[in-house]
Amino acid sequence: MSKQWPLWEIFIRSQHGLSHKHVGSLHATDAEMAVCNARDVYTRRNEGVSIWVVRANDITASSPGDKEAIFEPSNNKVYRHPTFFPMPDEVGNL
């Protein structure tokens, strides 16, 4: 049984962004403390307006060894890209 506080991954959304970006990790005893610590450690230079914290244990990642099988097939299927449609002006910034 480790005496180390659990590890949390921290995601911050900046004022000008739409999504939270992963900025790093830290240790804390619980979620509230993790948010406070994230505020102290990762927002010193006004990096963001919103903080998400996730226990590192709760994150499941794809295995680097499976890179080929998972990502290679989509490499040369250009017909899946939505770039052949002429966009009418009325649609705006779609």
Next chain:
Amino acid sequence: MNNTKFEYLLRLADSTLILSQRLTELCGKGPALEEDMALANVALDLIGQARFWYDYAGALEGAGRTEDQLAFLRDAHEFHNFLLVEQPNGNYADTVARQFYFDSWHCLFLEQLRNSTDQEIAAIANKALKEVRYHLRRSKDLVVRLGDGTEYSHRLMQAALNDLWMFTGEMFQADALDLAMQREGVAPDLSVVRKEWMHFVSETLVEAKLTLPSQHDWMQSGGKQGVHSEKLGYILAEMQYLPRAYPGAVW
């Protein structure tokens, strides 16, 4: 009258500066990396506030003293900080207790100071309050976590609160200067602040499963008037060494 306000501002500046200096001693020595950064942030906030107070004080005095001269070239008997802030860092419970006692006073005091008839003071108080609200959130949270924690943390937290209790009274003892400032509408009524503070601290300690030290204990005082323990001498020796050894040094 200007001299009175000048000294009043020094009290605010000196308390924030000395507390900041104490916290800076812990830089790199915190119990956890995240705590270390948090303490450093608080110290930086406090020194930022001290600068505002010193700047205004220097301008009021009109003798051309800059914030640096006021901070680094006065001796211990000319400092007007609370005795509370010169107490040592001790173990972490001591640090947390000192911070909690000060932050709770600071927050409630600044909330009143925002209404000062002196525009500059009101403006500084307003700005500082945003930072101090967070300081208080932090220190209160730690008191509750340590109090309602393990038997060990509870014991140390209670001991720290007991040991520092006698330094809290000074924050609410209105001397002639406090009363003069209050009459002018510059400073708040300290008895009002004291009532709110007692309420807040009592509530927090209940939540933390800790006991409030006795309200009838004798209180230490003298810091505001320039009568300090020997501890301040060591703090100033470290803080003022460089400008005094190399007068006129610049970055």
